[in-house]
Amino acid sequence: MKNVLVLLMVTIFNCYLEAQTCAESTAQIDLDINNVSARLLAGGDLWWDLSDGKYIAPKPLPGENPVSAIFAGAIWIGGTDNAGNLKLAAQSYRQTGSDFWPGPIINNPVTPFECIKWDRHFSVLGxxxxxxxxxxxxxxxxxxxxxxxxxxxxxxxxxxxxxxxxxxxxxxxxxxxxxxxxxxxxxxxxxxxxx
Ligand SMILES: [Ca+2]
Ligand SMILES: [Ca+2]
Structure with missing residues (x-):
């Protein structure tokens, strides 16, 4: 584990109705270790910077241009509630808004400040x-x-x-x-x- 692992924790997922007053997440960070540099966002999407692909593998040598192996990805979570209704949070390219916001799941209405203060990544080395x-x-x-x-x-x-x-x-x-x-x-x- 020494010197090879970085954990970047993204705590996400206040539900849409609770967090819809919040601004979209803007936090980004690179999981940059070994031969991969992978951009992580705190808004449920991954591997891009909201414009270009940022999953660089292998990382380029000095003087080479980085090439992204993936354009973008996202966390999708779906399920049925007690009444059998399908609920789905499926982030795409943010063209119709966000399905995810950073922060712990809480029952009370989520304030914009609560979303902003959790819009960050936490990293620790193995x-x-x-x-x-x-x-x-x-x-x-x-x-x-x-x-x-x-x-x-x-x-x-x-x-x-x-x-x-x-x-x-x-x-x-x-x-x-x-x-x-x-x-x-x-x-x-x-x-x-x-x-
Ligand atoms: Ca304790
Ligand atoms: Ca000791």
Missing amino acids: AEISAFIDDYNDNGTINDPIPNSILKWPASGNPKTFPVLGPLPIRDLAPFNDQNSNGIYEPTLGDHPIL
Whole structure:
């Protein structure tokens, strides 16, 4: 796992009716490791920059032009409700709006601010997690400085996430290893993201 994995977490999916007052997601980031550079968006679509294909594999040598192997893709989720009605969120090219917005699923009406503050990606390196685990396992205590990618992981109850998010509620959010099984993400006690 060392030095080869990057997890880019996109928490998505407030339903359309709740989030339709929100501006469309604009966050983009490249999953850029090994021989692939793949653009990820936070609005349910993938591998493009809203204009051109951005799934570059293999990555070009210096002086070569990048060629995208894929133009675009998207997450599609469908299912039936209790009354048997088909519900489908199927992002295409945003030509008729968005079906997905960033952020955790919540029951209350979603405000535009709630959408904006989650319009971001969270990344962590596998090597960072491995080093963190080694630090914890050597004496049951975290002694080294905790990288921001682990310290601010958007997991249940984390008070140290990026300031714009504020303290997070205790609920199912980003996955993590919970050393003391209390349902609260506490990296200073050895909790860490799960890839
Ligand atoms: Ca230690
Ligand atoms: Ca815990």
